[in-house]
Amino acid sequence: MSAVPLPAPAAARPRLAPWLLRLHRPALYVWTALVLLTAAALLWLGGPLTDAAASAWDQYDACDWSAHCSYDQPAILRYKDVANYTTLAVTAVPFLVAAWAGAALFGREMESGTAQLTWTQGVTPTRWLTTRLALPAALITTGTSLLVLLHHLAWTAGEGRIDTAKPWYDTLTLHANGPTTVALALTGLAAGALAGLTLRRTLPALCVSLLAVACARGLADLAMPHLWPAVTRVTDLRQDPAGTGLTVDEGLVTATGRHIADPGCGSTLAPECRALYERLDATAFYTDYHPASHYWPLQLTTTLALLTLTALLTTIGYVTLRRSTGGRRRGAAV
Structure with a gap:
């Protein structure tokens, strides 16, 4: 007859959060570098670059083109380049999160059997999944929120001063300036988790995660104009x-x-x-x-819709994990 050992004492149970941080230390370093470098570029953009470009546009507008006139064109072009690159970097965050979550955080662990081994060490699948969602979600929310805030401040600093600055309703600028990017990053995490738990292979999970975030972003763009009266x-x-x-x-x-x-x-x-x-x-x-004046109503309603989708994907992930593990108990042995 098979014996079922008693649950492991609390002191003997693995501490998943420190172990998770050590296991994914390279990703943590990359994420920290990405946030810090982009934040530095946004501070540069919203300060010296905006002032220099605004001064150059003042020179341009004051030009008497009947005579020779000069203005600081490199300052205008420099502002435009940095603004475009930082906007792309902020809007790319959800896709990077989805790719990492699907491939490394869940797909590789399921494919290599590391997850299944962890479940035999006094860790329930539910606790394992909760830790792998909660800790990255906190780091992703903090870092992405900082980038979105700095991007919004940088864009506001140039509003009305830079003739070539993107309008608030430009697709990339609209998302990079508001909480929809934070919500979409969490959607990417949930989509990556579900893809990894379902497919159990690294490359397919990565591809499906990216596709899921692209679809969520496309649906958000289509739905946003209709979520508030025009x-x-x-x-x-x-x-x-x-x-x-x-x-x-x-x-x-x-x-x-x-x-x-x-x-x-x-x-x-x-x-x-x-x-x-x-x-x-x-x-x-x-x-x-x-x-x-509709900027914040549009942002908040779309953010709520994306968070609802995130909650749905997360719930499906828990159900999928429970079904695949048969709802096994911690430390159960056959």
């Missing part, structure tokens, strides 16, 4: 469609008030456009859009 602006056909912000929809308004697609002809200043609009019975342009 503002409608109607303009005369003698003008071009107006409404600066995140566009939801635009087109023509007919005499009956119906909204139809805009053929893209332009204003009625062109005779051919005037004739076209008369045939369509169009009386005005309309634009459904989100102004700058």
